[in-house]
Amino acid sequence: MxxxxxxxxxxxxxxxxxxxxxxxxxxxxxxxxxxxxxxxxxxxxxxxxxxxxxxxxxxxxxxxxxxxxxxxxxxxxxxxxxxxxxxxxxxxxxxxxxxxxVKIPRRWQDLQKEAQKLQPQLQRVLGRTADETELAQALGVPVSEWQEAKFSNKNRHLLSxxxxxxxxxxxxxxxxxxxxxxxxxxxxxxxxxxxxxxxxxxxxxxxxxxxxxxxxxxxxxxxxxxxxxxxxxxxxxxxxxxxxxxxxxxxxxxxx
The missing domain is CATH 1.10.10.10 (Winged helix-like DNA-binding domain superfamily/Winged helix DNA-binding domain)
Known part of the structure; x- marks a missing residue:
């Protein structure tokens, strides 16, 4: 070639x-x-x-x-x-x-699961995908904590x-x-x-x-x-x- x-x-x-x-x-x-x-x-x-x-x-x-x-x-x-x-x-x-x-805190794993349930509900209410701030508010946690939880779970699930x-x-x-x-x-x-x-x-x-x-x-x-x-x-x-x-x-x- x-x-x-x-x-x-x-x-x-x-x-x-x-x-x-x-x-x-x-x-x-x-x-x-x-x-x-x-x-x-x-x-x-x-x-x-x-x-x-x-x-x-x-x-x-x-x-x-x-x-x-x-x-x-x-x-x-x-x-x-x-x-x-x-x-x-x-x-x-x-x-x-x-x-x-790196051990991911159980709380962060639970936040990720809860977010997956809330996202479609928020989309129906808002008529669009919820942003980070709106999702964190729905979860009842600071935006910074939600972002840490999200990215930690992303790292954990990279496929080998x-x-x-x-x-x-x-x-x-x-x-x-x-x-x-x-x-x-x-x-x-x-x-x-x-x-x-x-x-x-x-x-x-x-x-x-x-x-x-x-x-x-x-x-x-x-x-x-x-x-x-x-x-x-x-x-x-x-x-x-x-x-x-x-x-x-x-x-x-x-x-x-």
Whole structure:
């Protein structure tokens, strides 16, 4: 399949050059050329959760780097089509892992159920869909609490590849089995890559590793991490960026 745009041509040429002569400079060039893919996927995922955009974007770059390392330019596949499952997969893994460690208060679960019952009633009364404020008033809670409950439940219910179709535990078909074979194989590879990701984490300086664990495994914001370890939010951001770059280099070296 020939690239159809100058940008695609430029990317393919850069990929071929990188495969022939792998280098940090070449990989970074490919990351810059395909940063738009990461941002596009991050914005889409952002509509399904309440996580900071910056966190999704950083995780997406790790997926992009793995796609760069695994891509074979001779196979005739567009790189964008190949890379998106990696990028999206890493973001969903991050959200799934985080939601598994966060216990949603029973009250918030009950609010979500009550809201589902009230929404059609309010629509009939108002002649339109109720906004956040009207729904919160009907629930008898502050708007802020309703939004927290809603977004927490959204995060909790993001589907994994092992989720049963239709949400039934006794279903014989998983979500992964409904995906095109090529994409599912990519997602299976992501599971294997997680072991390499753990090894890359172990190679980080302790302070940097702590920041990454707090942000991506414990789900803390940069401000929360800064307060917890006694540094400025700017320092947290710097350590986070440095750590992700070191991990990217480690993952790239593992594929060389």
């Amino acid at each position: 020939r690239p159809s745009t100058p940008a695609a041509t430029n990317c393919l040429e850069a990929l071929i050059a990188y495969k022939q002569n792998p280098s940090t400079e070449g990989r970074n060039k490919l990351v810059r050329l395909n940063a738009g893919l990461v941002r596009k996927v991050a914005h889409r995922i952002l509509q399904q959760c309440n996580e900071p955009y910056e966190d999704l974007e950083q995780i997406g770059y790790l997926g992009l780097i793995r796609a760069i390392e695994r891509f074979d330019p001779t196979q005739g596949c567009a790189f964008s089509s190949f890379a998106v499952p990696y990028i999206r997969g890493d973001m969903l893994h991050y959200l799934r892992d985080r939601s598994g460690t 590849l092992d989720a049963r179709v239709g949400g039934q535990d006794d279903s014989a078909i998983t979500l992964g089995e409904t995906l095109p074979d090529a994409n599912y194989q990519v997602m299976q590879k992501l599971e294997e890559d997680r072991a390499q990701l753990q090894r890359a984490m172990q190679g980080l300086e302790e302070g940097t590793r702590t920041v990454i664990e707090f942000v991506f495994y414990n789900g803390l914001s940069r401000k929360e991490v800064a307060k917890k370890i006694g540094v400025s939010p700017m320092t947290v951001s710097r350590r986070l960026q440095e750590g992700l770059q070191q991990m990217a280099s480690c993952l790239g070296a593992a594929k060389a």
